Amino acid sequence: MKQRILCFEGLDHPDFDEKECVPSGDTRFLKMDFTTVSPGTELFCIRGGETCRPGYIMTGHDETGRHYFVFPSMSESHSAHCNCRAFGPETLLVELPEGFPLELAGFLRFANIGLLPLLRFGALPAHVAVIGLGPVGNLAAQSARILGCRVTGVDCSPRRRELAGECGVEETITPEEFGRRKQTFDRVIDTVSSSGTLSAAAAALCDGGICHMVGIVREGELAASTLCREIWNRDLRFLSGWEMKHPFAAIRSNLERAVRWTMQGRYRLAPLLTGVIAPELPAIGTAYRNLADDPEHHFCYVIDWRGAEG
Template sequence: MKNRKIMFVSPQQVETVEEEFIPAALADNEVLVKLIYSLISPGTELAMLSGKESWAQLPVCPGYASVSQVVEVGQGVTDFKIGDNVFHYGSHSEYQVVSTSQLLIKPPADLDLRWVPFTRMATVAFTSVRVSNIEVGDYVSVTGLGLVGNLAAQLARLQGAFVIGVDLSSKRIETANQCGVDYALNGGNGGIKEQILALTGGQGVSTQIEATGVPQVGVESLGWIGSLGEIVFLGSPRGEFNTDVTDVLNYCHLYNRGCITFKGGHEWRYPTEPNAFVKHSLVRNSKIVFELVKQNRLQIEPLLSHVIKPEQAKEAYEGLRNNKDDYNGVLFDWS
């Protein structure tokens, strides 16, 4: 059979290729799937496309958020059958062999399939809320209102917080407003610390979720975190930033300057499957996201900016890199 897939062939070079695909005989716990939709993860995939990530040696087929249809099952597979739609952590490759021991979940039958791949971004965002001390009535700030930051802001509101989102893009601020974020501020206008202190009665936020991955933003946000507050690093820090680390550490250490807790919010903090010793897992979070989306408590549609064919991949990545106002949630339609 012919298989289409998107390849990062060299730094900033994207191609959609077609090749012969002859899958080997499936193992007992494997299924062969055909993509329906796959979602670009802008932060991770643009970092991969730069060629600077040691863990993603080019050429590589990127992607990790997909909904597919099962076209063949291994002899030992009992939970899935041919024709089932499944959410999985798949790449931008039309046909893939997936192990049932990996994350593989049937989404609700009445859930819009275009929304299903966004579940991955929501479970990434979920970690920031899971590790935080957010309680009803707290003020929470989120820097970076892309897919993950926006969803983190929505989840913090569901936790009972008043949420202040910050971004440089007027379009993403507009989208945050559509998704119900309480206050959305344009970081390009300056005075963010003063605006946040005014919104919080001079107290600052109790939790700051850093979703840009820009180290300087994380350091600057310390100034609007209240005493005994916390900062959760949701976006993986990238790039170089030189500062006086002693001053940063003292700010976080001394009570009269903040006494702030640093927390890592990486998705893989939690196991894939539920177990008896850990409350949270990626499977549990995914199923919760399905239900929140079904109940319209988690907004996905405003995040969906483009549904395009794989042959338009080069255009998609250029848009995400150079036109963040118009490109946000980009789905590849493999039909």
Template sequence: MKNRKVMFMSPLQVQTVEEEYVPGGLGDNEISVKLIYSLISPGTEQAMLAGTESWAQLPLCPGYASVSRVLEAGQGVKDFKPGDVVFHYGSHCEYQTVEVRDVVLKVPDGLNLKWVPFTRMATVAFTSLRVSNIELGDKVSVTGLGLVGNLAAQLARLQGATVIGVDLSKERLRTASQCGVNYTLEAGSGVKEKLMEITRGNGVSSHIEATGVPQVAVESLQYIGSEGEIILLGSPRGVFNTNVTDVLNYSHLANFGCITFKGAHEWRYPTEPDRFVKHSLVRNSLIVFDLMQRQQLQIEPLISHVIKPEQAADAYQGLRTDKDRYNGVLFDWSAEGEAR
């Protein structure tokens, strides 16, 4: 049996390879699965592909979010059986073994399988809401309307906020409007003035920074009103030289300042529900399933490409150089004519 997988061979070099797959013995808490769809995480995977992440040594098989069918279950596995369709944090590898103690969830009946991998992106976005003070009636801005930023904006709106999305890409702004984001502003000169007009001169009470670009985070401080907060959802990458005293003084003094900085990394919450901790990755993911089923969270507009893994090199090239057209890219691992 052939096992296809996407490999980052060296910086900016992507190959889809085939190797012989020989099923091995499963551990008590493991399942073997076959991918149906896997989703590229543009930010994390592009950083890995660039060779700039010390924790991701090339060559490697990347991956972030998957929906798969269970082939076999270990003796200690009680919640999954062969034939079940599951969401998991999988790699772009057609056949793989998954530890069920990680995030592995049975997919609800009737849920569009192309939407399922986006659960990971929405769960990442959820962290920005969990750490925030966003309440009904608040004004919230989001910089960066890629997958995570768009979903964070949608979730903030569901939490009762009026949401202002900011991005350089006209196509991402159009997609955000299609997903129900209240206002969309093209990044550049005049954004602050437009934002202040929307907020009647008060600024936003919460700002979610989803680009991961340090300069954007610093420049976003001017959008935030007194006693507001900036939430760092995108992992900061790259170099930006500035006078940190000016940043701190602005946060401390401007308009009586008191701007709070909050980190919103996905892993700040436990994986499994805990009686002493309200939020967890599993709980957030189950809520995302429910929001998708009730079509309160819009996923279809985020899907830009559904392609075969053999087209992986083109996909990563598009995500790097053609961000207007490439956004949500799914690998379809089905064989020709295979029913799902």
């Protein structure tokens, strides 16, 4: 079967690579239903200008018609935007129940990222701050609310704060307001992980509090001694929030929990989906450009591959 894989050479140059897809005996073959654009991660990679096959969020079906959400192993966590794919035994396939809204399945990946820090230590935090209300932060805030935590969302974007409110997050504030909340939160989930947000998280945590660095930590001006002094003086913990460092058993449990909550209507996912696009280069190029240039009004897109099975 011909496999079509989306690739970029810079943001304005999408194209398709085509090759024959021949599954081997130990692989599991899926035809894709939908693939979800992860705006933060993908745009970061594509803007580098190198040849890039973006994406890691996939939903597909096998020859029996069973639908699966795919959580790929590290080695297969790329080239997700394609019409078909063969997966090795280390990739996790989570079967989706009948009636699950397949176009929304990609949000399960974002939900898992937010659930891992909330559930990592057993006892739930009483008050959680989520810095950054993009797809990951929005789902982390929704998860904290569902689990019974008091949650405060933090974002500089009025629209993203409004969108979080539409999804049931009752309190959202600006970064400036967050900066005045000294020693208030038991846990901070930082989806940005910049010098500014890490410093603000330290100030906002109660003594003994935990910050989960979900966002990729970037170069910045925050001196290590400044942050470490706060950690030492106030018994704070700053931990990696990278989901690939967690056991797949925990990931499977979180994904299955997220599937149940979606089916029960506890997650509010529909407001997060900006649009469903066909696997055609003009539509794809426009969607990615919208995400890059106008993130205030373009939140998340999915590509519908069901008519492009080859």
